Every structure is written in C-alpha cells, then in structure tokens.
Amino acid sequence: MAAKVDLRRFPGFLTVTILCLFVLYAPLIVVAVYSFNASSSITNWGGVSLTWYADVFTGPEAPKFQKAALNSLVIAVCAATAATVIATLAAVAMTRAGRFKGKTLGFALINLPLMVPEVVTAVASLVFFSAIGFTTGLMTILIAHIVFCIPFAYLPIAARMQSIPDMFEQAAMDLYATPREAFKLVLLPLMTPGILSGFLLAFIISLDDFLITNFVKGAGVETLPTAIFGSVKQGIKPNIMAISTLMLAVSVVFVSLSWLIGRTGQDKKQAR
Amino acid sequence: MTSPDIAVAVDRVIKRYGSVTALHGVSLDIRENEFFTLLGPSGCGKTTLLRAIAGFEDVTEGRILLKGQDLTGLPPHKRPVNTVFQQYALFPHMTVTENVMFGLLRKGWSRPEAERRVRDVLHLVQLSDFAARKPGQMSGGQQQRVALARALAPRPEVLLLDEPLSALDLKLRQAVRMELKALQRETGIAFIFVTHDQEEALTMSDRIAVMSAGRVQQVGSPREIYEAPVNRFVADFIGETNLLDVAVQSISAGQANVLLPGNHPFTCPAAAVVEPGAGHLSVRPERISLCPEDQGHLRATVTGHTYLGTDIQLHVVLVDGETMSVRLQNAETTLVPDTGSVIGLKLETGAARLLAD
Numbered sequence: 225m226a227a228k229v230d231l232r233r234f235p236g237f238l239t240v241t242i243l244c245l246f247v248l249y250a251p252l253i254v255v256a257v258y259s260f261n262a263s264s265s266i267t268n269w270g271g272v273s274l275t276w277y278a279d280v281f282t283g284p285e286a287p288k289f290q291k292a293a294l295n296s297l298v299i300a301v302c303a304a305t306a307a308t309v310i311a312t313l314a315a316v317a318m319t320r321a322g323r324f325k326g327k328t329l330g331f332a333l334i335n336l337p338l339m340v341p342e343v344v345t346a347v348a349s350l351v352f353f354s355a356i357g358f359t360t361g362l363m364t365i366l367i368a369h370i371v372f373c374i375p376f377a378y379l380p381i382a383a384r385m386q387s388i389p390d391m392f393e394q395a396a397m398d399l400y401a402t403p404r405e406a407f408k409l410v411l412l413p414l415m416t417p418g419i420l421s422g423f424l425l426a427f428i429i430s431l432d433d434f435l436i437t438n439f440v441k442g443a444g445v446e447t448l449p450t451a452i453f454g455s456v457k458q459g460i461k462p463n464i465m466a467i468s469t470l471m472l473a474v475s476v477v478f479v480s481l482s483w484l485i486g487r488t489g490q491d492k493k494q495a496r
Numbered sequence: 497m498t499s500p501d502i503a504v505a506v507d508r509v510i511k512r513y514g515s516v517t518a519l520h521g522v523s524l525d526i527r528e529n530e531f532f533t534l535l536g537p538s539g540c541g542k543t544t545l546l547r548a549i550a551g552f553e554d555v556t557e558g559r560i561l562l563k564g565q566d567l568t569g570l571p572p573h574k575r576p577v578n579t580v581f582q583q584y585a586l587f588p589h590m591t592v593t594e595n596v597m598f599g600l601l602r603k604g605w606s607r608p609e610a611e612r613r614v615r616d617v618l619h620l621v622q623l624s625d626f627a628a629r630k631p632g633q634m635s636g637g638q639q640q641r642v643a644l645a646r647a648l649a650p651r652p653e654v655l656l657l658d659e660p661l662s663a664l665d666l667k668l669r670q671a672v673r674m675e676l677k678a679l680q681r682e683t684g685i686a687f688i689f690v691t692h693d694q695e696e697a698l699t700m701s702d703r704i705a706v707m708s709a710g711r712v713q714q715v716g717s718p719r720e721i722y723e724a725p726v727n728r729f730v731a732d733f734i735g736e737t738n739l740l741d742v743a744v745q746s747i748s749a750g751q752a753n754v755l756l757p758g759n760h761p762f763t764c765p766a767a768a769v770v771e772p773g774a775g776h777l778s779v780r781p782e783r784i785s786l787c788p789e790d791q792g793h794l795r796a797t798v799t800g801h802t803y804l805g806t807d808i809q810l811h812v813v814l815v816d817g818e819t820m821s822v823r824l825q826n827a828e829t830t831l832v833p834d835t836g837s838v839i840g841l842k843l844e845t846g847a848a849r850l851l852a853d
Contacts, residue, residue: 394552395585397572399599400650406573409598413589 252472259465266460276466283463285455292451296431299366299447304427307373311381311422312415314374316407319385320393338375345372346439353440361442368440369430376429377422380486384418417485424482428475502563503528503654503686504549509558511544511710518544520710521558526654526688527703531680533689535697536707537733542690545707546656549688551575562653573602578647579656583663584639586631592618592642593627599650617645620679637668644676648683655680657689661696673700694734698722706730726767727852731778738820744775744850752850757816760793762843766850776851781809782823783847786833792840796820798833808832812841 231237259277263270280289314334318327337345349368353360392414396406434449441450448471456464504526511519519541526532534542547553549560551572560567567575578599586595593614600610618624621641631639640660647655657676661669677700680687691697697704698718706713706721706729714726725731728739743755744766752766754777764777789795796812799819808830810822822841824830833839 389583389585391581391583391585392587394572395579395581395587396598398550398552398577398579399646400573400602401598402573403571405602410587 255465256469256472258462259469261462261465264462266462266465276462277470279463280466280470285463288446288455289448289451289467292446292448295362295365295446296448299362299369300427300430302366303369303373303430304377304423306370307377307426308381308419308423310370311374311377311426312419314378315382315385315415315418316411318382320390334378335375337372342372342435346436349436350439359442360440361445364440364442365437365445365447368436369433372433372436373426373430377426380421380425380482381415381418384415384421384486388414421482421486424478424485428478428482431478432471432475501528502526502561503530504688505561505564506545506549507559507561509545509548509560510556511541511548511553512556518710519548519555522707522710522712523558524705524712524715526686528686529684531677531687531689531700531702533691533697533701533704534707535691535694535704535733537692540707541710542692542707543658546579546658546688546690549654550577550579550656576653577656578650578652579658580640580643580647580660582659584631584643584660586639586642586646588631590630591627592623592629592631592634592645595631595642596646596649599646603650605650613649614645617649620648620682621645636664637672640664640672644679648679652685654686654688655683657687659691660689661691662693669696676700698734706733708733723846724765724767724849725778725851726769728776728778731849731851736781736821736823738779738781739851740777740779740814740818740820741816742775742777742850744770744772746772747850754850756793757814757818758795762793762848764843764848764850765846767852769852770850777848778851779820779843779848781821782807783844784820784822785842785844786810786822786824787840787842789838789840792842794820794841794843796839796841798835798837798839800835801832812839 258266258269260272260274261270262273262275280286311334314330318331318334321327345368349364349371350360353364358364388411392410393403393406396410397403401409432449433447434453437447438450438453441447446454448467452464452467455461502525504524506522506524506526509519509522510517522541522545534545536542544553548555549562549567551567551570551574555568562575562577587598590598596614596617597610600613601607605613614627615624618627621644623638623641623645626634626638626642631642634642640663643660661672661676664672673696676687676689689697689700698721701718703715703717704721705715708729714721714730716724721730722734725734725737731737732739740757742757742762745753745755745761747753747766747770750765750768751763752770752775753761753763754775756762756777766775786792794814796814799811799813801811802809804826806826808824808826810824810832811819812822813819820841824832
C-alpha cells in the first residue's frame with residue numbers, strides 16, 4: 225500500500241481534476257438548479273419555486289409526459305425482468321457447467337452488445353423488425369430493450385456467481401438435496417444480491433435509453449426520453465429541466481441501490 | 497467382500513482425469529465403527545478417493561460398496577454418507593439450526609422430529625447456545641463443530657472428513673482431535689478421515705491407509721505403520737527415520753542378516769518382499785543408544801546437535817559417509833558428546849527394519 229504512487233505530486237493534477245469534474249457535472253448542476261427557477265427564462269434567475277415541477281404534473285404537456293413515463297416504466301420493468309432471468313441462466317451455465325465447447329464464444333456473444341455501436345444495433349433492429357413484418361410499437365421497444373439489457377444484467381450476476389465456491393452446492397447435495405433443491409435453497413439465495421444488482425442496472429439502462437427506442441418505436445408511441453427529445457425540439461422550457469432532474473434523481477437512487485446491494489453481499493462474504 | 501462388519505469396501509478403484517491417473521486400482525476395506533484415516537502427501541489421491549465415496553467423482557473402473565450395496569452411478573444426494581468439508585461449506589445465509597436441519601428436511605424428516613434431532617446434535621457438539629447464530633458470526637473452531645453437527649444429524653452410515661482440522665490453529669487442533677475420536681466412539685459409525693498430518697493420523701486412528709502416488713502403500717494400526725513400515729515411503733513419511741544402505745546376506749522367516757556400514761553383521765526383521773542384495777535399513781532415531789566406540793553396532797563421528805526441548809537431536813556421520821540422526825531424551829543426566837568425538841551406536845531391539853524400495 226505504501227508503495228502506491230501519490231498522484232497529487234504530478235504537475236497539473238489539480239487543474240485536470242477540476243476541469244474534468246466541471247465538464248462532467250456543471251451541466252447537470254445547471255439543469256438541476258434552473259429546474260427550481262421561478263422565471264420562465266432558462267438563463268435568468270427569478271427566484272426559487274416549484275412552478276415547473278407542478279407544470280410537469282398539471283401543465284399542458286402533462287398528459288403526454290405521464291403516458292410516456294408510464295410506457296417507460298412498464299418497458300423498463302418488463303425488459304429488466306426478462307433480461308435478468310436470461311442473464312441468470314446464462315451466468316449459471318457459464319460458471320457452473322465446467323468447461324464446454326464454445327464457452328469462450330458464449331461469453332463473447334453475451335457481452336458483445338456492449339461493444340457494438342448503439343446506432344448500429346438500432347438500425348439493425350429496425351431493419352430486422354420490418355423484414356419480418358413486425359409492426360413497430362411498444363412490443364418492438366420491449367424486445368429491443370430486453371436484448372441490450374442482457375449484458376448489463378449479466379455482469380453483476382456473473383461476478384457474484386464467480387465469488388461463490390461450488391462447495392456450497394456440493395454440501396447441499398451431500399445433505400440429500402437434489403440438484404434442483406441445491407440450486408433453489410442454496411445457490412439462488414447466495415446469488416440474490418447479484419441478481420438484484422443486475423436487475424436494477426438493467427432497469428435504469430432501459431429507462432434511460434433513447435437511441436434504440438427512437439428507431440424502433442412506432443408512430444405515436446413515446447417513452448420518457450423520446451418525449452423529452454420531442455419537446456426540446458420545439459424549444460427548451462424549464463419544465464424539461466424539471467423532468468430531467470426527476471429522472472436524474474431516479475437514476476442516482478437506482479444505481480446507488482444496485483451498488484449498495486452488490487456491496488452488502490461482498491461484506492458478508494468477507495466477514496466469513 | 498460383503499462380510500457384515502465391512503462399512504465401506506473400495507474394490508480395485510481406478511480414477512483417470514484425461515491422461516492423469518489419480519487412483520491406480522485402490523482396494524480397501526473400512527470396518528464398522530472404525531476411525532479410518534487416509535494419510536498421504538498432497539496429490540496422493542486421498543481426497544479423490546474420499547470424493548469418490550461421497551459421490552462427487554465417479555470412478556473410471558472398479559466399484560465402491562457401502563454395507564454391501566454398490567454405490568456406482570448413485571448421485572451424492574442418494575448416498576447415505578455425509579461429509580465434513582475442509583472449508584466447512586456452511587451455508588452463510590442460514591442460521592446454525594437451519595444448517596443442521598437442512599439434511600434432515602431433505603431426507604424427509606418431519607419438522608418436530610428434525611427440531612428434536614438438531615437440539616440433540618447441537619448439544620453433542622456443545623453448541624446449544626449458538627443455535628440462532630449465522631456461521632459468519634462464529635469462530636473457526638465453532639464453525640468446525642457446526643459442520644460436524646450438520647454432517648452427523650442425518651445419521652449417516654459413514655462420516656467422511658476432508659482435512660477438517662487444517663483450518664484451525666495448533667492448540668485448537670490438538671484439543672479437537674480428542675473430541676473427534678470421542679465423537680466417533682459415541683456415534684458408533686465409521687469415520688473416514690483424510691489428512692496429510694501424520695501426527696493427526698497416529699493419534700486418532702484405529703487404522704491408517706498410507707497413500708502415495710495414487711496407490712495404497714500400507715494399511716495397519718498406527719503402531720504397525722510406525723514400527724513395521726513395509727517400504728521406504730512409509731518409513732520416511734511416518735515420523736522420522738534414518739535410511740541406511742546395507743548389504744543383505746540372507747533372509748529367512750522374516751528375519752534378515754545384513755552387513756551394516758563398517759561390516760558389522762546384524763539381524764533384524766524384514767518387510768516381506770525384500771530379496772538378498774543391496775537393501776535399505778530403516779532405523780528410528782529414538783531407538784538408538786550411545787556406547788563406547790568399540791561396543792556398538794555402528795561407529796560414528798559426532799558432527800553437531802540440535803536442541804528440540806523434549807529431545808536433543810544428535811547429528812553423526814558413519815564410516816562410509818552416511819549421515820544419521822539420533823534422538824536423546826532431554827533428561828538432567830543426558831550427556832551430549834562433543835562435536836568431533838567418535839562414539840558407538842547400539843541399535844535397540846525393534847529399532848531397525850529392512851525395507852523394500
């Protein structure tokens with residue numbers, strides 16, 4: 225530990241750090257602060273108020289946003305659930321089936337969606353759906369979301385699985401549990417933090433997605449990100465800032481939860 | 497083969513992993529109500545054999561019988577044996593009670609019966625006060641006893657123990673040895689215990705199978721193994737020994753006439769398979785006494801000594817250049833010869849034994 229390089233001694237460390245943090249977070253802070261602006265201007269500060277938050281829920285655009293938010297929520301829950309189930313099965317196969325032919329290929333295929341440029345996936349999905357004559361709508365969004373959520377759900381689940389030695393399942397089977405009971409009563413409870421963490425990550429990725437959704441959504445179907453984008457095209461109003469801030473808050477909560485759940489499991493393991 | 501007092505019969509078992517052979521045709525009979533130890537260095541196949549009995553490894557050839565019943569092809573959950581794992585493998589998300597009850601419920605016991613049994617078993621291992629704890633909140637020694645309780649609760653026909661003491665510190669390990677032995681007596685079932693620690697094996701076992709390179713080298717009581725090793729490996733692995741090159745002149749009725757270094761004739765017991773010619777004599781260092789240089793079986797020059805507390809280890813070199821060590825008890829009257837002095841060594845009866853390779 226003592227041998228670690230003290231980064232602070234590098235010239236320009238402080239400047240670079242501040243610059244990076246500024247570029248990353250200043251826009252978010254501006255949006256969050258101005259969402260509480262009483263004035264309808266997006267540049268002049270007119271005092272603190274919750275006007276624009278009220279506007280989100282009761283203003284002229286409220287029905288549009290509410291419908292979009294509901295769509296987003298339904299899709300995120302369904303996509304994250306399906307992706308988590310698939311990712312859990314994949315993780316069990318990858319970590320428990322021993323060495324099998326095509327294991328490396330399987331690993332690559334599961335994680336490839338992370339590397340493929342999103343716009344390529346978006347175009348490909350759209351081409352695919354129209355090729356098989358699938359009417360675009362909520363269903364196409366859901367299918368596309370399940371697909372790109374799988375690797376995000378897979379990573380925390382597989383990480384968790386790798387930290388569970390197979391002696392627990394062996395002990396269960398030694399104690400007269402069938403393989404199915406060993407999975408249900410021993411492996412699954414031990415995997416739960418990883419599964420929850422994977423679900424939350426997939427949920428937030430689905431909730432936030434704009435690009436793929438925008439390609440595969442049908443006419444008139446909106447999710448929250450596409451609805452916001454549509455609204456912004458007609459000029460930025462402070463109510464957009466309020467919605468954005470709300471989404472930011474939801475994201476922060478979910479990502480923190482995902483991280484915390486993943487960590488509690490780790491702590492317990494270390495205490496053993 | 498299926499004699500009624502045999503708990504586990506291992507019948508010519510061969511285990512291959514690809515091109516590596518872990519077990520080369522092992523045959524063993526483990527009796528009812530016996531503390532049986534599989535002893536050997538790491539990689540000798542002892543754990544593989546234990547896992548084959550538990551059902552975690554299937555055997556390439558041969559079979560394993562439990563009370564006459566062939567276990568071949570039976571998955572672990574259908575074998576009436578339980579294992580105490582090296583790392584205990586206690587389920588971290590369950591309390592002690594839930595851990596111990598796990599096997600009972602899977603086996604189909606009713607909950608009230610299972611609860612009663614859990615109480616009895618926890619009492620047996622003196623953990624009644626810890627029933628509601630989780631394994632993570634317990635010390636290594638306590639976890640080890642939970643693992644024992646969990647494996648004993650379903651009344652297995654045979655208990656398998658995979659180096660269960662290796663994770664404990666020395667003092668605790670010594671105390672637990674006696675507890676384990678007592679527990680075996682109390683339960684009246686066969687314990688098959690795997691270890692690489694020869695002291696552990698000698699102190700606890702009724703019988704020991706010494707294994708090396710996938711083969712059983714010798715099976716016998718601790719005394720037989722120590723005092724009548726059949727080959728160099730066993731003599732060297734169990735306790736300390738001096739191995740001397742000797743000329744074997746004749747062998748009859750298990751007694752060998754040999755020429756010791758310095759051409760002193762000597763008669764000693766021989767392992768059955770030794771033939772006349774060059775042989776190896778095993779001499780236990782604590783069975784040698786010192787005498788004036790012309791009165792012993794061997795003449796030696798002292799090269800130094802090591803203080804060991806209860807003993808003093810004397811290092812000597814023989815006329816032909818072979819080195820030996822001699823153990824002297826550290827009594828008040830013990831005289832340690834000076835380095836460089838020439839002494840005689842007298843081999844006591846039963847000190848030496850002629851061995852096969």
